[in-house]
Amino acid sequence: MNREDKAEAIKEIVSRLDEAGSVFAFDYRGISVAEGADLRVKLQEAEATFRVVKNRLAKRALADIDAPGLDELLSGPTAIAFVNGDPVVAAKVLATFARDHGVPTYKGGLMDGDPLDIDSFSAIARLPGVDVLRGQLVGMAASPLTQLTRGLAQMIAGLAQQLGEIKDKGLVSGEEPPAEPAAENESPSAEDPTEGAAPKAEGGDETEGDTDPAAPGSETEDAAGEENQEDD
Numbered sequence: 001m002n003r004e005d006k007a008e009a010i011k012e013i014v015s016r017l018d019e020a021g022s023v024f025a026f027d028y029r030g031i032s033v034a035e036g037a038d039l040r041v042k043l044q045e046a047e048a049t050f051r052v053v054k055n056r057l058a059k060r061a062l063a064d065i066d067a068p069g070l071d072e073l074l075s076g077p078t079a080i081a082f083v084n085g086d087p088v089v090a091a092k093v094l095a096t097f098a099r100d101h102g103v104p105t106y107k108g109g110l111m112d113g114d115p116l117d118i119d120s121f122s123a124i125a126r127l128p129g130v131d132v133l134r135g136q137l138v139g140m141a142a143s144p145l146t147q148l149t150r151g152l153a154q155m156i157a158g159l160a161q162q163l164g165e166i167k168d169k170g171l172v173s174g175e176e177p178p179a180e181p182a183a184e185n186e187s188p189s190a191e192d193p194t195e196g197a198a199p200k201a202e203g204g205d206e207t208e209g210d211t212d213p214a215a216p217g218s219e220t221e222d223a224a225g226e227e228n229q230e231d232d
Contacts, residue, residue, distance in 0.1 A: 009057050025073040031103040039093075039104075052079045070108075
């Protein structure tokens with residue numbers, strides 16, 4: 001590799017490190033050409049690239065960027081997975097491939113600028129991906145939301161029914177409800193002695209049983225008749 005090729009290789013490593021959100025370093029010894037090609041395809045689906053690097057050139061690239069602890073991993077055969085997508089998905093791909101084929105072997109890496117040791121890598125490889133978590137979160141949020149929506153709909157329907165009944169009774173028209181009709185054929189109260197009595201005649205100085213002295217058949221006329229008979 002001439003000087004220009006080396007400079008181009010260093011530049012490419014720097015560019016990939018700058019763009020990647022996470023970096024996983026592996027010992028690729030024992031991996032075949034066919035297995036390497038298969039791994040690259042799987043990582044591309046996880047928005048990651050797999051590249052075998054020369055340690056010396058990689059160290060020169062790390063001199064221009066902040067990648068704590070990564071240069072310590074550059075010993076022996078080294079391949080780097082540059083992850084631009086979900087690091088959990090990429091870690092799952094690499095962990096599953098290593099479990100199925102026995103290679104590659106994880107050395108260490110960085111995730112969001114922080115060192116990622118072997119135990120941490122194994123832990124995130126067992127986590128569900130971001131898309132799966134989002135789906136679960138949506139499902140969890142949708143269930144109580146659906147119940148809340150159904151409950152509100154029932155409350156509104158019940159309120160509308162009650163308002164309709166109130167309107168039918170005329171309680172929302174602003175007018176007083178009509179008075180109830182008086183009961184018919186009410187008998188006079190027994191406590192009022194004057195109720196139902198005949199009206200008193202006007203000029204009520206006359207007493208009951210008074211007679212007119214000038215009326216025919218009065219006592220005065222009868223006495224006069226008796227005196228006339230004695231004179232005869």
